[in-house]
Amino acid sequence: MMPAVDIHHSGFLQPVRRIGSRLAAPLLLLLICAGFHWKLVFTTQYTWLESTDLAYQVLPWFQYQAGEWREGRFPLWDPYTWAGQPLHGQAQPGVAYPLNWLLFLLPQRDGWIKQISLHWYLVVIGWMAALTAYALCRDLKRSRGASVIAASLFALGGYFGSIDWPQMLNGAVWAPLVLLFLLRALNRRRPVASAAAAGAFLGIALLSGHHQIPTYTALAAGAVILLFMFRGGRLDLNAVRVAALFGIFAFLVGAAQSFPAYEYGKLAHRWVGLPEPVDWQTKVPYTLHAHYSLQPASLLGIVVPGIHSNTNPHTGAVAVALALLAVALCWQQKTVRISAVLAVLSLFFSLANHTIFHGVLYSLLPLVEKARSPSMAIFIFHLAFVPLIAYGIDHIQDHRSSPWIRRACLWLIGFGTLVFVTYFVLIASGRIQITADTRPLMAALVALLLAGLLHGCAREAFTRRAFLLGVGALMLIELGNVSHFFLPHETEEKRRTYLKEMAQHADIVEFIRSTSEYPRVVVDDDVIRYNIGDWHGIDVYGGYLASITSNLLKMDLHAERVKNLVGVEYIIGNQPSMPDAVQVFESSGGLKVYRNPHAFPRAFAVHRAIQYEKQDEIHPLMFSIENDLRTFTFVPDSPPVMEQCAAPDEVRILRRESNRVVILAEMGCAGMVVLSDTHYPGWVANVNGEPAKMYAAYSALRGVGVGAGTSIIEMHYRPASFYWGAGLTLLGLMAAVVLGWLSRRREFPDGADGNAVVIRDGT
Numbered sequence: 087m088m089p090a091v092d093i094h095h096s097g098f099l100q101p102v103r104r105i106g107s108r109l110a111a112p113l114l115l116l117l118i119c120a121g122f123h124w125k126l127v128f129t130t131q132y133t134w135l136e137s138t139d140l141a142y143q144v145l146p147w148f149q150y151q152a153g154e155w156r157e158g159r160f161p162l163w164d165p166y167t168w169a170g171q172p173l174h175g176q177a178q179p180g181v182a183y184p185l186n187w188l189l190f191l192l193p194q195r196d197g198w199i200k201q202i203s204l205h206w207y208l209v210v211i212g213w214m215a216a217l218t219a220y221a222l223c224r225d226l227k228r229s230r231g232a233s234v235i236a237a238s239l240f241a242l243g244g245y246f247g248s249i250d251w252p253q254m255l256n257g258a259v260w261a262p263l264v265l266l267f268l269l270r271a272l273n274r275r276r277p278v279a280s281a282a283a284a285g286a287f288l289g290i291a292l293l294s295g296h297h298q299i300p301t302y303t304a305l306a307a308g309a310v311i312l313l314f315m316f317r318g319g320r321l322d323l324n325a326v327r328v329a330a331l332f333g334i335f336a337f338l339v340g341a342a343q344s345f346p347a348y349e350y351g352k353l354a355h356r357w358v359g360l361p362e363p364v365d366w367q368t369k370v371p372y373t374l375h376a377h378y379s380l381q382p383a384s385l386l387g388i389v390v391p392g393i394h395s396n397t398n399p400h401t402g403a404v405a406v407a408l409a410l411l412a413v414a415l416c417w418q419q420k421t422v423r424i425s426a427v428l429a430v431l432s433l434f435f436s437l438a439n440h441t442i443f444h445g446v447l448y449s450l451l452p453l454v455e456k457a458r459s460p461s462m463a464i465f466i467f468h469l470a471f472v473p474l475i476a477y478g479i480d481h482i483q484d485h486r487s488s489p490w491i492r493r494a495c496l497w498l499i500g501f502g503t504l505v506f507v508t509y510f511v512l513i514a515s516g517r518i519q520i521t522a523d524t525r526p527l528m529a530a531l532v533a534l535l536l537a538g539l540l541h542g543c544a545r546e547a548f549t550r551r552a553f554l555l556g557v558g559a560l561m562l563i564e565l566g567n568v569s570h571f572f573l574p575h576e577t578e579e580k581r582r583t584y585l586k587e588m589a590q591h592a593d594i595v596e597f598i599r600s601t602s603e604y605p606r607v608v609v610d611d612d613v614i615r616y617n618i619g620d621w622h623g624i625d626v627y628g629g630y631l632a633s634i635t636s637n638l639l640k641m642d643l644h645a646e647r648v649k650n651l652v653g654v655e656y657i658i659g660n661q662p663s664m665p666d667a668v669q670v671f672e673s674s675g676g677l678k679v680y681r682n683p684h685a686f687p688r689a690f691a692v693h694r695a696i697q698y699e700k701q702d703e704i705h706p707l708m709f710s711i712e713n714d715l716r717t718f719t720f721v722p723d724s725p726p727v728m729e730q731c732a733a734p735d736e737v738r739i740l741r742r743e744s745n746r747v748v749i750l751a752e753m754g755c756a757g758m759v760v761l762s763d764t765h766y767p768g769w770v771a772n773v774n775g776e777p778a779k780m781y782a783a784y785s786a787l788r789g790v791g792v793g794a795g796t797s798i799i800e801m802h803y804r805p806a807s808f809y810w811g812a813g814l815t816l817l818g819l820m821a822a823v824v825l826g827w828l829s830r831r832r833e834f835p836d837g838a839d840g841n842a843v844v845i846r847d848g849t
Contacts, residue, residue, distance in 0.1 A: 111230055115216040115237060119209050122242050122562065125573055126205040132573040133201065133585070134208055134250055138615075141584035142630045144252065145204075146620035147179040152190040152199050153623065154744055162768075163744050163803045166619030167629030168638060169606075169652050169787075170763040174343070174808055175350025176633060178253045180295035182342045182812075185210070185256060211255050216241035218262040223476040225266050226421055231554040232479035236472045239405050239561060244468030247569025248398035253295030254462075260291040261303045261469050268307055269421065271328040272314040279822075279829035281331035286822040288332075289339025289815070297347070298457045299465055300340070302432075305447070305454070306466045307332065309431055313424060338818025345811030349767065356633040358458055365636060370458045372439070375448060378459040379438030389501070389533075391525040391568045397436070397461035401471055402564040403501060403533040404557065407494050407540075409471050412478035414490040422477050425470045432466035479557065486544045495544075498537035505530035525567045532564045588616050590675050595622040597671045597679060598656060604688050604742055606762075608649060610659030613677060627654050637786035638764055640704055647708065651715055651784060652762040655685040686716065686762060689749050691735040691792075692783075693757040694718045695725035704785045719758060719789060721781045726791025729755035745803040752796050759799055761788045768805030773797050 125132040135141060151173075154161035161181060164173040174181040185207075192203045219240040223233035240246065240262070249255060264287045271280035288307065291300040311332070315325035337344075355363035359374050378396050387393035389403045409429075416422045431443075438444040438460035447454050482491065505526050512518045539556045542548050548556070574581035591614065598605055606625040609618060619626030627649060634643075641648050646664055656670075657663050657680040667680035698707060698720050707713060707720045719725075733754025739761075741748040751759045758781065765782040771790045772778055774797055783789030790799050 111220060111234055112217055114234060115220060115241070116213050118234075118238050118562070119213045119216060119241060122566065123205070123209050123212070123570065125570065127202070127209055130202075131576050133205070134570060134573060135201070135204060136574045136582055136584050137250060138584065140250060141588060142616040143178075145199075145588070146617035146630075147173075148186070148189070148204075149199060150620040150623070151179065151181065151186070152194065153197065155187070155190040156194070156197070157743075159744055161744055162805060162808060164620065165742070165744055165763065166623060166625055167617060167631060168634055168643075168764070169627060170766075171629075171631070171635060172346065172350055172766055172768070172805070174346040174805070175354070176631070177297060177343060177347040177350075178295045178632065180253050180256065180293075182293045182815075183256055183295060184293075185214075207252070208250075208255075211252065211259060212241040212246055214259045215246055215255075215262075218259060218266075219472045222262040222266045222472060225270070226473055226476065228473075228476035229480050231550070232476040235479060235554065235558050235561060236476040238558065239401065239475060239565070240468065240472050242562070242569055243405070243565040244399075244401050244471070245397075245462075245465040246468075247565060248400070251296070254299055256294030257291040257296055257299040257303075258465055259294075260287045261299070261306075261465070262472060263287040264291070264303055264307060265310070265469065268310055268328070268332065269424075271332070272311065272325055274324060276826075276829040277324060277328055278331060279825040281328040282335045282822045282825045285332040285335025285337075286339045286818060288336040289341075289818060292336070292340030293343045293815070295343070297453070298459065298462050301453055301457045302435075302463045302466055304336070305435075305451075305463075306428060306432065306469070309428060310424060313427065335818050335822055338814045339822070341811035341814035341818070342808065343811065345807040345814075346805060349805075349807040350633075350635075353637070353766070354633045354635050355639050363633065363639070369455045372445065372448060374458050375444070375455075375460055376439035378461055379440065379444075380433075380436040380461040380464060382437065382440055384461075385433075389529065390505070391529055391571075392523050395461070396459065397464050398568070399436075399464045399467065400568050401468060402561065402568075403498065403529055404536055404561040404564055405471055405475055407498060407533075407536060408478035408482075408557070409474035410478075411482060411490060411494055412474040412476075415481045415485050415488060416477045419477060421473055425473045429467050429470035429474070432463050432470065436461050436463040436467070479554070482540070482543060483550060483553065486546065491540055491544050495537040495540050498533040498540070502530040502534040502537070505533075525571070528567045529564060532560050536560055584616070587614075588621060591618060591622070591673065591677070594658060594671070594673045594677060594679060595624055597673075598624055598658075601670075602655070604739055605655050606653045606685075606688065607656040607658055608654050608663065609657075610661075610663065613659050627652055635764055635766060635786075637766075637782065640701065641708060641784065641786050642705060645709070647715070650682070650684045651686055652787070653686050653688045655682055656680065657682060687737065689737045689739050689759060689761045690716065691737050691751065691753060691757045691759050692717050692719045692789075693728050693730045693755065695728060695758060695781075695783075696720050697724055698722060698785070708784065715784070719760060719783045720785065721783060721789065722785065723779075723781060725781065726756075726758060726779070728757045728791070729794070731755035740798075747801040749799040749801075750796070751792050751799055753792055753794050755794045756792065758783065758789045758791050759797075760784075761801065763788055765789075768803050768807070769801055770804055771799060771801045773799050 120127055126134060151161045162174050164171050173179050180186045189207050216237040220233045220237035223236050245258060246255060264284050267280045267284035271277040271284060288300060288303060291303060311325055311329045315322050351366045355365050357363045358370050381395040384394040384399055388399045388401055389406055391400055412422055413426050434441045435444050444460055509527055543553050598607060604625060606627055608627045617630050619629060657667055660678060662680040664682050667682050669678050670681045671679035694717060731754050735754055736752040737759055738750055740750050747761060749759060760783045765786055765788045769780055769788060771780045773792055778790050781789040
């Protein structure tokens with residue numbers, strides 16, 4: 087008979103316990119994030135999608151990309167706005183970001199992204215932010231409980247609690263890991279692998295879409311590197327090496343997005359808040375940076391809800407008290423000093439024209455001027471609070487008798503009392519109504535309760551577990567009065583307008599699709615403000631974009647002659663915006679569709695072309711009444727050999743996909759076939775299977791020279807900027823992984839667990 091084995095005293099359960107221990111905090115953070123966003127994921131009464139940019143721009147981008155993924159195509163080109171625009175070059179659609187791919191692959195309802203999927207998408211972004219912040223705190227040897235609270239503040243309050251643009255939030259998710267590995271490298275913990283990992287995570291942030299937060303994260307990383315580089319009065323060569331590796335890997339991993347964005351930036355004009363768009367060489371005027379800066383009065387909003395301009399700086403009284411206690415109790419800790427300096431510097435930077443520091447960086451550092459909203463740099467302030475809060479929580483009970491705890495209690499009592507008295511006086515005097523925004527009273531109540539909690543902790547009235555639960559609960563209550571507090575409810579008709587507007591035009595879209603193959607329309611922007619082209623998959627000469635290719639802009643894109651040239655066949659609006667247009671349809675909502683009889687075919691042939699040399703020649707050539715644009719074109723290169731004959735041509739589009747167009751051309755004699763879509767680097771052509779040169783017909787459209795007879799023309803979008811960038815991204819990711827694996831093997835050659843470090847492990 088075999089002896090019984092006591093599995094509780096064997097190594098059988100050790101791996102299970104270890105896995106359970108490691109999963110406990112991530113699962114708890116997921117529950118906290120989901121519970122905090124209960125309005126979005128546990129009911130159907132609220133949504134976070136009711137805002138201008140989300141409804142008019144982001145949702146149509148997402149819907150278009152989801153449709154392309156469903157068809158098995160990677161969406162590099164958007165054919166549905168402004169005669170076609172490079173989607174990946176615009177960056178903000180997040181084409182290269184893997185989390186978006188998962189969203190697009192989720193089950194849909196009748197071809198549409200489910201609203202619940204988009205709600206969980208926001209929760210997952212916050213959860214990822216919580217996980218990265220938690221990893222930062224744990225790497226700094228903070229307890230589990232303190233790390234969970236600090237991570238929750240980062241993911242649910244501050245920047246993440248007030249910004250709803252996913253292309254910005256996705257870039258912010260990775261900042262804690264950038265800081266984590268950068269601190270490792272600068273502290274000589276596997277410096278090569280850690281510097282590579284820090285740069286790689288900044289590169290991943292670049293893939294997310296918007297450039298603003300990665301820019302500010304890079305500036306923060308540079309500040310941390312400088313703090314290490316010149317400590318002790320002499321140059322630290324390790325910091326120099328770390329800076330070099332960090333920059334190299336950020337460049338490599340972010341290349342899949344930065345290469346196309348750089349190419350597009352040089353070939354596009356961007357609307358930045360001025361009457362006219364600016365090109366790549368034009369600096370964003372400092373007046374705009376000043377306008378979008380954090381105003382000094384907003385500093386009160388760090389603890390008082392509702393006081394802010396541009397970006398909300400709110401972190402709450404709980405976070406501020408814990409961070410200040412960390413500075414007072416743990417100033418000898420290098421990480422605390424670095425975090426405090428980073429918080430102060432970022433605060434000064436976000437104030438922009440109210441300090442001289444932002445202006446100096448704006449003038450000297452590349453790309454800083456492209457990030458036109460300095461107030462968004464408050465994100466670095468919130469990031470710096472993560473380690474401070476964790477240090478503060480962990481050291482309060484070790485310094486129960488410290489006078490700083492008593493001072494914190496007095497500060498909190500004073501703040502709470504001041505707010506209550508101020509509100510009482512204002513209500514009693516009739517200056518405000520009792521129904522006014524009373525969220526500051528909740529902040530005051532939380533401050534008073536925290537003062538009691540700290541006082542009880544100093545007198546050893548609470549266990550560590552009770553203290554952590556109390557601090558966590560107060561923080562969530564405080565944040566819950568700010569973050570997504572004003573989500574529109576389904577019964578608030580005046581606040582639920584954007585999504586309703588986007589559901590009103592199905593009959594118009596159905597009519598447009600039934601008229602002809604690949605019809606192009608213009609819409610009245612005062613009536614249809616969202617990107618109906620991307621949303622419904624129809625060609626629109628227009629769109630709600632932040633930028634547009636310069637070649638199209640220089641054609642005088644709103645002119646009637648240009649609209650005819652690009653094949654605008656229908657106008658959607660209450661009135662016809664082009665002469666001789668005839669009403670052909672009226673929707674159930676009263677919106678009308680007019681047909682433009684002067685529209686060119688979407689693809690046609692010309693038999694005469696000239697070369698222009700200067701940009702200022704385009705306008706006279708385009709608008710001269712002597713030039714019949716149906717038979718004549720102009721190109722920046724030497725045109726192909728063409729003939730003129732009496733025989734007719736027949737040109738039609740056989741197939742049109744986002745990244746591919748097939749055209750049948752039956753030519754009476756040699757000429758040029760013009761497709762009225764935007765000419766852009768990356769589009770290549772072949773005629774009857776042979777490579778053919780593509781010309782910028784009319785300076786902005788796609789033209790291909792063909793001979794007499796029947797020809798099949800294929801145009802493919804194969805942007806070298808994306809393919810080279812994607813290759814460098816994969817190279818950078820693989821190199822970072824290999825360096826991490828090799829350095830780990832050198833550090834733990836016998837296979838020991840590198841995570842088996844004895845640290846303070848609170849509940």
